[in-house]
Amino acid sequence: MAIISNATTIADAGAFSVSLGDQVLIKSFVLDNVSSTITLVHGSSGVVLDDTYPFYRFVFTSIHPGTDNIDFQVNFRDGGSAYDAPKTTSSFYAFEGESTDSAFSYNASFDIAQGTGVQGLAGSLGNGNDESASGELLLFNPSSTTYIKHFMAKTQYYNRSNYSQIYHIGGYCNTTAAIDGVQFSASSGNIDSGTIKMYGIKGAAN
Amino acid sequence: MGLISNGTTLLDAGVIDSGIAQGPMQLITTLTASSSATLDFTSGISSTYEEYVFVFFNLHPADNGVEFEFQGNAAGASGFNETITSSLFKAGHGEDGSGDSLNYEADHDQSQGTGFQDIARYVGNGNDESVCGTLTLYDPSSTAFVKHFIARTQMYHASNEAEDCFTAGYFNTTAAIDEIQFKFSAGNIDTGTIKMYGIK
Numbered sequence: 001m002a003i004i005s006n007a008t009t010i011a012d013a014g015a016f017s018v019s020l021g022d023q024v025l026i027k028s029f030v031l032d033n034v035s036s037t038i039t040l041v042h043g044s045s046g047v048v049l050d051d052t053y054p055f056y057r058f059v060f061t062s063i064h065p066g067t068d069n070i071d072f073q074v075n076f077r078d079g080g081s082a083y084d085a086p087k088t089t090s091s092f093y094a095f096e097g098e099s100t101d102s103a104f105s106y107n108a109s110f111d112i113a114q115g116t117g118v119q120g121l122a123g124s125l126g127n128g129n130d131e132s133a134s135g136e137l138l139l140f141n142p143s144s145t146t147y148i149k150h151f152m153a154k155t156q157y158y159n160r161s162n163y164s165q166i167y168h169i170g171g172y173c174n175t176t177a178a179i180d181g182v183q184f185s186a187s188s189g190n191i192d193s194g195t196i197k198m199y200g201i202k203g204a205a206n
Numbered sequence: 207m208g209l210i211s212n213g214t215t216l217l218d219a220g221v222i223d224s225g226i227a228q229g230p231m232q233l234i235t236t237l238t239a240s241s242s243a244t245l246d247f248t249s250g251i252s253s254t255y256e257e258y259v260f261v262f263f264n265l266h267p268a269d270n271g272v273e274f275e276f277q278g279n280a281a282g283a284s285g286f287n288e289t290i291t292s293s294l295f296k297a298g299h300g301e302d303g304s305g306d307s308l309n310y311e312a313d314h315d316q317s318q319g320t321g322f323q324d325i326a327r328y329v330g331n332g333n334d335e336s337v338c339g340t341l342t343l344y345d346p347s348s349t350a351f352v353k354h355f356i357a358r359t360q361m362y363h364a365s366n367e368a369e370d371c372f373t374a375g376y377f378n379t380t381a382a383i384d385e386i387q388f389k390f391s392a393g394n395i396d397t398g399t400i401k402m403y404g405i406k
Contacts (some may be wrong), residue, residue: 003212012212013212021313022231022232022233022403023231023389033317054263054399054401055261055263064316068396077383082313088299088300088301088367088368089299089368090297090298090299090307090368091297092297092298092308095366104308105308106297106306106308108306111299111306113299113300113301113302113303114300114301114302117315140263140264140338140360141263141338142265144264145263145406146333147264147266147334147336148334148335148336148362149315149341150336150337150338150360150362151360152265152358152370154358168370169299169370170297170360170368170369170370171299171360171368171370172360172362172368174301176334199354201231201261201399202233203233203236
């Protein structure tokens with residue numbers, strides 16, 4: 001017999017059906033030739049992005065674009081319906097080519113100074129059959145109305161020039177308005193396949 | 207009264223049965239600052255977990271342009287003064303578009319030092335300014351190996367910059383580390399929260 005509370009199955013068949021750890025899976029998207037944007041907004045399609053959790057983790061796995069040489073990117077919603085929160089960010093990368101190239105550098109093409117546009121998480125992503133991007137984005141205390149909203153990301157991917165490349169991005173949404181939506185996108189074309197999972201980390205922030 | 211489903215005890219005596227897996231990440235302790243000089247984790251660090259993650263939420267300093275830092279204390283010892291060798295580098299970018307940088311920061315590393323280890327630099331204290339991030343401490347109860355740590359913090363730099371700071375190193379001791387203290391290099395922690403999680 002299942003144990004159901006408020007329409008949620010708590011336990012069934014000798015096991016808990018809900019997460020018992022402090023990292024809770026909120027939403028999982030399996031991408032199958034989806035349009036170029038994936039939106040996670042509070043209160044829609046079971047997404048929770050408020051003060052229920054102080055810390056959110058987005059894990060993207062094997063993101064495979066339909067178009068070669070595109071950027072995988074993110075933006076945030078701070079009220080209204082547009083994904084245009086003002087941001088200041090930094091970015092750097094390291095890569096090693098399958099042949100001889102290598103580099104470690106600040107990435108001025110992927111930083112933002114009080115801009116409202118998308119933040120790149122991976123640049124010049126390849127779309128060969130075995131090429132993809134994986135990584136994570138951490139968003140701290142998005143519901144705060146006192147502080148700016150810090151975030152950090154790292155993405156390891158197959159650069160179209162046959163590089164193993166990693167991007168590190170850090171920054172903040174320079175607003176005291178709550179962030180209630182996150183949108184991932186490809187700069188061009190569809191996302192053929194991949195997975196995006198959104199987790200909440202339990203425990204109230206201050 | 208126990209709660210039994212399909213022959214498996216799920217709940218009994220007010221707690222989840224010990225035979226039930228509870229997920230890899232468990233919140234152990236939450237410390238909240240209120241004009242606090244330090245935030246000290248003095249219990250809960252043991253051999254129960256091999257990996258401990260401290261998560262920083264909007265730590266807001268009373269003083270402007272101060273370092274956020276930590277130290278450890280070995281089991282049975284006194285004082286937060288363990289020997290550390292570490293590295294620190296950062297990427298930064300100003301709100302006015304200037305100051306984009308990727309630098310090793312030799313002023314914030316240690317070579318067998320016993321001082322507090324910086325993990326965020328020049329944190330601003332404007333009303334909406336703060337530092338967030340994580341520190342992972344590996345296998346702190348080992349009595350065979352040094353104790354490695356890795357931190358990444360994202361802060362509002364006092365010069366109106368986003369700064370992403372990467373710190374790594376080890377406590378160069380084979381004694382177990384069972385206490386960690388966090389503080390700013392000057393002044394109190396006005397507000398903010400640190401949560402310590404254990405990872406199975």
